[in-house]
Amino acid sequence: MSGNPGLFIPGPTNMPMAVxxxxxxxxxxxxxxxxxxxxxxxxxxxKKVFKTETGQAFMFPGSGTGGWESVITxxxxxxxxxxxxxxxxxxxxxxxxxxxxxxxxxIIETEWGVGARPEEYAKRLEADKDKTIKAVLVxxxxxxxxxxxxxxxxxxxxxxLDHPALLMVDGVSSIASIDFRMDEWxxxxxxSGSQKGFMLPTxxxxxxxxxxxxxxxxxxxxxxxxxxxxxMIKLNADGYFPYTPATTLFHGLRASLDILFEExxxxxxxxxxxxxxxVRRGVHAWGLELCAKEPKWYSDTVSAIVVPKTIDARDVxxxxxxxxxxxxxxxxxxxMGRVFRIGHLGSLNELMVLQALAGSEMALRDAGYQVxxxxxxxxxxSYLLQDxxxxxxxxxxxxxxx
Ligand SMILES: *Cc1c(COP(=O)(O)O)cnc(C)c1O
Numbered sequence: 001m002s003g004n005p006g007l008f009i010p011g012p013t014n015m016p017m018a019v020x021x022x023x024x025x026x027x028x029x030x031x032x033x034x035x036x037x038x039x040x041x042x043x044x045x046x047k048k049v050f051k052t053e054t055g056q057a058f059m060f061p062g063s064g065t066g067g068w069e070s071v072i073t074x075x076x077x078x079x080x081x082x083x084x085x086x087x088x089x090x091x092x093x094x095x096x097x098x099x100x101x102x103x104x105x106x107i108i109e110t111e112w113g114v115g116a117r118p119e120e121y122a123k124r125l126e127a128d129k130d131k132t133i134k135a136v137l138v139x140x141x142x143x144x145x146x147x148x149x150x151x152x153x154x155x156x157x158x159x160x161l162d163h164p165a166l167l168m169v170d171g172v173s174s175i176a177s178i179d180f181r182m183d184e185w186x187x188x189x190x191x192s193g194s195q196k197g198f199m200l201p202t203x204x205x206x207x208x209x210x211x212x213x214x215x216x217x218x219x220x221x222x223x224x225x226x227x228x229x230x231x232m233i234k235l236n237a238d239g240y241f242p243y244t245p246a247t248t249l250f251h252g253l254r255a256s257l258d259i260l261f262e263e264x265x266x267x268x269x270x271x272x273x274x275x276x277x278x279v280r281r282g283v284h285a286w287g288l289e290l291c292a293k294e295p296k297w298y299s300d301t302v303s304a305i306v307v308p309k310t311i312d313a314r315d316v317x318x319x320x321x322x323x324x325x326x327x328x329x330x331x332x333x334x335x336m337g338r339v340f341r342i343g344h345l346g347s348l349n350e351l352m353v354l355q356a357l358a359g360s361e362m363a364l365r366d367a368g369y370q371v372x373x374x375x376x377x378x379x380x381x382s383y384l385l386q387d388x389x390x391x392x393x394x395x396x397x398x399x400x401x402x
């Protein structure tokens with residue numbers, strides 16, 4: 001096949017050449033005196049991305065799922081009560097992981113297409129007079145439905161009720177792409193992974209936890225070994241690890257953090273918003289709706305697009321892949337066949353978004369929906385041409401960002 005395949009799934013995302021090049025290194029001695037020169041700054045810089053000064057960052061070999069497991073097992077004990085809103089496949093899986101660890105999981109069943117409702121969390125916490133709920137879990141960006149939630153609003157509910165539970169946030173498809181403020185929002189455990197906003201291959205669970213979570217670690221009785229915070233902290237202090245770390249990925253992470261800081265995190269968020277707006281204009285121009293029910297839930301990293309009842313979204317996805325080398329995200333479980341997803345996060349620019357829209361239009365046609373060719377592309381182009389939507393593509397000033 002000639003040309004570059006289009007990767008528009010919500011993770012893994014497109015990897016910048018600079019990140020790829022940074023990983024073209026010989027394997028190295030993870031106990032050498034030089035190794036901490038690579039690792040110690042990574043911990044410091046990750047804290048900048050999570051926006052925490054007082055928290056502790058961790059890099060486990062693993063994926064986002066491992067990150068979920070690490071925060072649960074290090075802070076909670078069997079039978080502990082946690083509350084979580086479920087409104088998509090990822091929030092569902094996190095709740096399931098909690099249940100499999102023997103936690104008492106109070107699920108706030110929520111319609112797919114809306115996000116975490118602060119008032120529903122408030123009801124659960126208010127009813128909890130003895131304050132037995134140990135953790136409040138929220139999926140910041142539900143990747144299955146393209147829905148973002150307001151973490152600050154959940155924090156406020158907890159503060160208003162003076163509830164001492166830990167606030168745990170799944171930021172796997174938001175951190176490094178969408179505004180995330182760990183300290184300001186009082187997030188105790190924040191979970192991410194390497195293959196989404198960080199633009200790396202899969203292989204790292206990237207986690208940050210508060211001092212309050214570290215205090216909970218001292219009491220927590222769930223079994224843990226691979227993900228033990230204590231073992232990590234001891235060795236991480238000097239830049240080392242309790243077992244073999246993913247050394248090659250650390251070089252990629254160095255490059256990815258450099259790229260993020262060169263653009264500036266606020267610019268990164270603005271770019272994601274702008275490109276997401278362009279995608280949404282395109283979708284509406286096709287006469288289609290998003291799975292996200294209202295603009296306040298719209299995700300700036302992924303759009304789940306509801307197809308007309310007359311066609312199957314899986315056909316759109318398979319035509320896109322077979323005919324145009326375009327990878328789109330599938331509809332997961334409840335929305336299988338009903339939605340396809342465009343991932344618009346990570347290393348992405350205007351014309352890549354137009355490519356995804358153009359390919360989707362052709363695949364929609366192939367699947368039997370008579371979308372007007374070019375309609376979505378044109379709507380996105382018009383939006384991107386507006387001055388107001390513009391000011392955030394920074395000049396490339398170094399080879400690192402190329
Ligand atoms: C991708 C994703 C996960 C799972 O991460 P893996 O790296 O696949 O284990 C969890 N939560 C959200 C919101 C995600 O998007």
